[in-house]
Amino acid sequence: MQIGLISLLDGLVYGMLLFMLASGLTLILSMMGVLNFAHASVYMLGAYFAYELSRWVGFWPALIIAPLLCGAIGAAIEVWGLRRVHHNGHIAELLFTFGLVFIIGRAVQMAWGMLPMPYRVPASLDFPLFSLYGENFPAYRGFMLLISALMLLTIWLLLKKTRIGLIIQAALTHPSMVSALGHDVPSVFTIVFAGGSLLAGLAGVIAGNYLTTESSMADAMGPIVFVVVIFGGLGSLAGCFIASILMGMVQTFSVVMEWSFADMLRPLGISVSADDLLGEILTISISRIGPLVPYVLLIVILLFRPRGLMGTRET
Amino acid sequence: MSRRLFWLLPLALLPVPLLLNPYQQYVLNTALLYVPVGIGFNLVVGNLGLLAFSNVAYFGLGAYTSGVMMVQLGMPWWLTVIPAALVGGIGGAIASIPALRGVRLFYLAIMTLAFGELMRWTYIRWEALTGGSMGMAVPTATLFGWALDTDRRRFYAFLALVVLLVAITDRLLRSRFGRAFLAIKDNEIAAAAMGIPTDRYIVLAFAWGGAVVGVGGAMFAISVGHLTPVSFDLTELIRQFAIIMVGGLASLTGAIIGAVIVTVAPQVFISFPGFDELVFGLLIVLVILFLPRGLASLLARVHPAFVERYYRG
Numbered sequence: 001m002q003i004g005l006i007s008l009l010d011g012l013v014y015g016m017l018l019f020m021l022a023s024g025l026t027l028i029l030s031m032m033g034v035l036n037f038a039h040a041s042v043y044m045l046g047a048y049f050a051y052e053l054s055r056w057v058g059f060w061p062a063l064i065i066a067p068l069l070c071g072a073i074g075a076a077i078e079v080w081g082l083r084r085v086h087h088n089g090h091i092a093e094l095l096f097t098f099g100l101v102f103i104i105g106r107a108v109q110m111a112w113g114m115l116p117m118p119y120r121v122p123a124s125l126d127f128p129l130f131s132l133y134g135e136n137f138p139a140y141r142g143f144m145l146l147i148s149a150l151m152l153l154t155i156w157l158l159l160k161k162t163r164i165g166l167i168i169q170a171a172l173t174h175p176s177m178v179s180a181l182g183h184d185v186p187s188v189f190t191i192v193f194a195g196g197s198l199l200a201g202l203a204g205v206i207a208g209n210y211l212t213t214e215s216s217m218a219d220a221m222g223p224i225v226f227v228v229v230i231f232g233g234l235g236s237l238a239g240c241f242i243a244s245i246l247m248g249m250v251q252t253f254s255v256v257m258e259w260s261f262a263d264m265l266r267p268l269g270i271s272v273s274a275d276d277l278l279g280e281i282l283t284i285s286i287s288r289i290g291p292l293v294p295y296v297l298l299i300v301i302l303l304f305r306p307r308g309l310m311g312t313r314e315t
Numbered sequence: 316m317s318r319r320l321f322w323l324l325p326l327a328l329l330p331v332p333l334l335l336n337p338y339q340q341y342v343l344n345t346a347l348l349y350v351p352v353g354i355g356f357n358l359v360v361g362n363l364g365l366l367a368f369s370n371v372a373y374f375g376l377g378a379y380t381s382g383v384m385m386v387q388l389g390m391p392w393w394l395t396v397i398p399a400a401l402v403g404g405i406g407g408a409i410a411s412i413p414a415l416r417g418v419r420l421f422y423l424a425i426m427t428l429a430f431g432e433l434m435r436w437t438y439i440r441w442e443a444l445t446g447g448s449m450g451m452a453v454p455t456a457t458l459f460g461w462a463l464d465t466d467r468r469r470f471y472a473f474l475a476l477v478v479l480l481v482a483i484t485d486r487l488l489r490s491r492f493g494r495a496f497l498a499i500k501d502n503e504i505a506a507a508a509m510g511i512p513t514d515r516y517i518v519l520a521f522a523w524g525g526a527v528v529g530v531g532g533a534m535f536a537i538s539v540g541h542l543t544p545v546s547f548d549l550t551e552l553i554r555q556f557a558i559i560m561v562g563g564l565a566s567l568t569g570a571i572i573g574a575v576i577v578t579v580a581p582q583v584f585i586s587f588p589g590f591d592e593l594v595f596g597l598l599i600v601l602v603i604l605f606l607p608r609g610l611a612s613l614l615a616r617v618h619p620a621f622v623e624r625y626y627r628g
Binding site: 029035081084085088090091092094095096098099100101102103105106107110219223226227230292295298299302303306 | 360364366413416417418420421422424425426428429432433436549553556557560564590592593595596597598599600603604607
């Protein structure tokens with residue numbers, strides 16, 4: 001029970017973080033048909049910018065400036081890169097962002113090196129918020145939850161209550177029709193791309209000191225975010241939200257499980273020992289397969305419901 | 316590429332080892348073994364037009380099949396090449412299952428990417444066979460009792476294999492198979508309506524691509540002499556992507572040019588560690604922005620002999 005409650009909160013924090021990254025990616029993917037591999041790289045940039053800025057101007061200004069920088073980078077990528085590549089088809093767009101992943105990754109390594117950055121939680125938030133069964137819940141995690149809840153509210157208000165939100169929603173499903181009605185769809189794309197990158201940057205800022213700021217953080221986060229986006233389904237922020245929370249929980253809980261496939265086979269009357277040919281693989285506990293669990297879920301959902309959890313269309 | 320030109324190139328390469336020092340020879344061997352890797356990848360992504368990111372899985376399967384058979388069964392290298400091709404081909408056929416279920420574009424990309432990661436995870440965990448993350452040493456290769464113990468000797472064995480694979484793939488692409496791939500790429504529904512059994516051709520392209528890449532893996536195993544799971548991670552996927560993007564999608568010539576450039580270009584920056592990946596990234600981005608049909612299209616502009624009109628759509 002003790003592990004359960006704290007894990008539940010941790011899973012929620014992680015899930016909200018995933019949603020912050022995945023929401024931008026879902027919008028970009030649904031509107032422009034671009035699976036932006038560089039999204040997680042922008043998230044990493046956000047963390048590094050925040051670290052660098054917090055050394056000079058402190059954490060709170062960095063919380064504002066770093067995401068804005070990431071948004072500007074996103075806009076630049078859209079205007080000077082993707083827009084030119086667009087007419088060469090999906091494969092070219094996909095690989096373009098794939099190339100960006102490597103450029104950003106290496107540039108970060110050259111600028112800041114391979115070692116983790118000493119990017120710490122600000123002192124004003126470094127205290128336990130409350131204790132549960134003797135285990136502390138740090139205030140910073142509460143702050144992360146607050147920021148992500150605010151972000152969720154902002155996106156929702158923006159998309160549902162404003163004019164630009166209406167246009168974005170329409171362009172999500174019928175871009176050519178929206179264009180025919182006289183709206184400037186390319187600039188809507190740029191806005192969405194910049195907005196998505198801004199959110200990714202924000203996620204980087206608040207996750208950089210919760211997790212670690214290092215050059216492999218993009219590779220660690222990227223695949224899970226894609227899984228979330230595809231699991232949630234295209235064109236559906238609600239699906240994306242549910243998938244994020246689900247993946248957050250799955251990732252957090254799978255770490256504490258100690259079963260293995262061999263244990264699951266035992267009730268069926270099959271006993272496997274580590275000495276058998278496949279035994280070595282089958283006796284590994286779930287906690288060590290944790291990182292693979294999202295992929296397994298993804299394959300299951302794509303086989304049985306190709307459009308994702310709440311997706312409105314197939315591609 | 317025209318027939319005569321194709322046979323001239325390997326002939327011209329025959330005396331080249333006499334001019335190279337051992338390190339340059341190793342780089343040339345690496346370029347050579349990436350030719351089949353590029354060709355197999357290009358077959359699925361370029362010719363068939365399906366975004367399968369599982370190429371590194373077949374590459375690793377081929378490499379580990381060859382390595383494990385040499386270590387565990389004590390077989391000579393040349394006997395493991397065909398099993399490596401078979402295992403790679405089976406890997407390809409397995410990777411085509413989601414494509415057969417109608418999974419396309421990003422969905423297919425992610426699922427096949429997961430397949431590659433699953434394989435890498437297997438190499439790490441299956442320590443009894445693969446040596447885990449520490450890797451396994453590959454014994455000296457032999458070809459009909461003749462030890463392939465220097466890079467120069469391996470070069471001739473590799474050259475022969477690569478010529479064979481390119482020739483067969485070229486024949487395949489010029490035949491009804493290649494035309495079927497092109498039809499599927501352009502419009503799958505129309506292709507099916509014309510009576511092309513699309514599923515069968517998709518499996519075939521994946522399996523043949525996997526087999527060719529598997530042979531490349533077997534060559535990789537003896538070329539590096541030590542297999543570790545790190546060699547089959549995302550960086551490797553980028554390298555292989557750079558090969559086909561820089562060379563040109565759906566082009567055999569492109570795969571050859573790409574393999575050479577992607578192997579040689581990072582050597583220029585050898586004294587700056589980590590620079591190689593930056594070079595791949597820049598190469599991919601610049602070629603996509605300014606030369607969307609790859610360097611092969613530049614060559615085709617120079618001389619009509621390089622135009623691959625039978626299968627380049």
